[in-house]
Amino acid sequence: MQARRIARELAILSLAQLPNKPDRLQAQQLQDVVLAAVRTLTTEVHDTLETAAAELSRGNDRLLRSETRAVDLQSSRVMLQEAIDLAQSAINRIGSALEIPEFIQLANQKEVRAYTMELLTQVKANQTETDRLIERSLVDWQMARLARIDQDILRLAVTEFWFLGVPEQVAINEAIELAKRYSTEDGHRFINGVLRRVTEQLKSEQKVGRSPSVQDLQ
Structure with a gap:
């Protein structure tokens, strides 16, 4: 860990x-x-x-x-x-x-070393899909308006539980800790709320037997 x-x-x-x-x-x-x-x-x-x-x-x-x-x-x-x-x-x-x-x-x-490079590679490779999924989970906000550190924390967490098989709760908890360390005072609460909505979206898609594709997120 x-x-x-x-x-x-x-x-x-x-x-x-x-x-x-x-x-x-x-x-x-x-x-x-x-x-x-x-x-x-x-x-x-x-x-x-x-x-x-x-x-x-x-x-x-x-x-x-x-x-x-x-x-x-x-x-x-x-x-x-x-x-x-x-x-x-x-x-x-x-x-x-x-x-x-x-x-x-x-x-x-x-x-x-191995996990750092895997994270960097996977976040960049899947950024289009993760950004669209996150965008749909933002309430009265836009991805481009977020601080860059908050964008990257969200991308990292979503990449971990969507593409790398990390348990959702583990990825969310780690994202919250990163936000407490590097984001604004209330950043960790915002990050937590957005990631909760992202996981709800994914679970909703799984109930109908599919995962959201790039076309779904456009």
Whole structure:
């Protein structure tokens, strides 16, 4: 289980920076995957820290202007709290980045290496089908509007239980843990809800004796 969990994290962090074509992806070396994961974490830390700094500055300016006006003072406090939350998120990202050396060492394990590459290859190969299935499970939302990390977590989970035979509950639980680690504060609840609806769709199709095809999902 630990090996597969590490493989999932490597896959999620590297998906956005690797080739989309399965044949080109298969030619990637493990060090390329790890490098892509490091770049993703570095970019996220940088962006989150910049946003936090901007929010802190805005909150501080508003506090200075508000002085004794209670309404403005309260809104300033809210802004500062949001900035603090962003800063905490950035710190968490840095913590994840610091774990990369351990990832590199563990990635040399045969099971980790094999499952990472299988996940990456299968997610890319089946992305059209999984995206259409996920799209049908979104309520008042669109796949393209989701944060990239949320898109990839959903793709990974659906690929695992639809194409790789991983038990649904295991795939969903692992996706929730990934969302808690890399998505927004409420991201894991959103991910859970979408995946539950995806499994309901698949079960509904199975009751009528077939699985949804590409044509069904168009």
